Amino acid sequence: MxxxxxxxxxxxxxxPTRRAIIAELAERDATVTELTAPLSISMPAVSRHLKVLERAALISRSRSGKWRASHLEAAPLREAADWIARYRRFWDSSLTRLDAHLAAVQAAGPATDRMADDPRELG
Amino acid sequence: MxxxxxxxxxxxxxxPTRRAIIAELAERDATVTELTAPLSISMPAVSRHLKVLERAALISRSRSGKWRASHLEAAPLREAADWIARYRRFWDSSLTRLDAHLAAVQAAGPATDRMADDPRELG
DNA sequence: CATACGCTTAACCTTCTGGTTAAGTGAAGG
DNA sequence: CCTTCACTTAACCAGAAGGTTAAGCGTATG
Structure with a gap:
């Protein structure tokens, strides 16, 4: 699976460790040693976390001499955000009219659409 | 952890199975049997997936006779979306001018070029 | 009331995960 | 050179995850 x-x-x-690494890389590229410093785990453990992040395409890595810098790649985060956004209508009360319309269409539920009586169409 | x-x-x-369950519950509340039908796993497996979703507060469950209906609770999805949104500037091209400025400042310039000399200059 | 139904729990198995320490690799440098 | 540094890989371990079948439990229902 x-x-x-x-x-x-x-x-x-x-x-959580990997989220911390992402947060760190959001500020600056960093070597494995630099990433390990604030964490309470060994460098091999960090190295494997980086491999997981790399497999998920969340980071890219460049080699320069004996140092390897990790760089945040945000594209997969966008995909994740997009997936979650499908359910935004379930928590967000400040829906735009377009969002409401799409939500109504997706839900295929006529009664639950509170804006169905609004004559204004989306522009 | x-x-x-x-x-x-x-x-x-x-x-993926749990995401499928969430997608299903986004359309309507459903019993365990209903949720199991389209999936290629046993009902006990689905039951445990539901327990995982319940522990994550992503669903609530109500009992009615011998049926238990699952209901999507989206609040935790919002938290997840909020976390990911912190990194939106890394992929969103429609940044405001302020966001772009902050992104540029936080990125702190061309790190990979200086890394060849000394990794401490990464930041 | 006996039985079937809806679902959960138990027991078990295999695979994955995340940590460790120790050893290996390749570039820097005294 | 030959060591040190940065990092990865290997080997190992404990526990979690996700699947199965079988059994249990409570509610409908014929």
Missing amino acids: AGDQLSAVFSALAD | AGDQLSAVFSALAD
Whole structure:
């Protein structure tokens, strides 16, 4: 299981250490040693976390001498965000008219659409 | 690890079967039997997936006679979306001018070029 | 009331995960 | 050179995950 891209991304994000690494890389590229420093685990453990992130395409890595820098790649995060966004209508009360319309269409539920009586169509 | 709420949510979303269940519940509440039908796994397996989703607070369940209906609870999805949204500037091309400025400042310039000399200059 | 139904729990198995320490690789440098 | 540094890989372990079948439990129902 968990073979598809989305699963790999969510699975990568499920670990707090990896989220911390992502947060760090959001500020600057970093070497394995730099990433290990603030964490309370060994460097091999960090190395494997990086491999997981790399497999999920959440980071890319460049070699320069004996250092390897990790760089955040956000494209998979967008896919994850897009997936979650499908359910945005379930929590967001400030829906735009377009969102409401699409939500109504997707839900295929006529009664639940509170804006169905609004004559204004989306522009 | 993986004890916090966010980890539980991402971990729950990491499984394709559970995402399928969420997609189903987004359309209508459903019993365990109804949820099991389109899936190629046994009912006990689905029952455990539901328990995982319940622990992540992604669903609530109500009992009615011998049937138990599952209901989607989207609040945790919002938390997950909020976390990912922190990195939106890394993929969203429609940045505001302020966001672009902050992104440029935080990225802190061409790190990979200087890395060849000394990794400490990465930041 | 006996039985079938809906679902959960138990027991078991295999695979995955995340950590460790120790050894291996390749570039820097005294 | 030959060591040190940065990092990866290997070997190992404990526990979690996800599947199965079988059994249990409570509610409908013929």
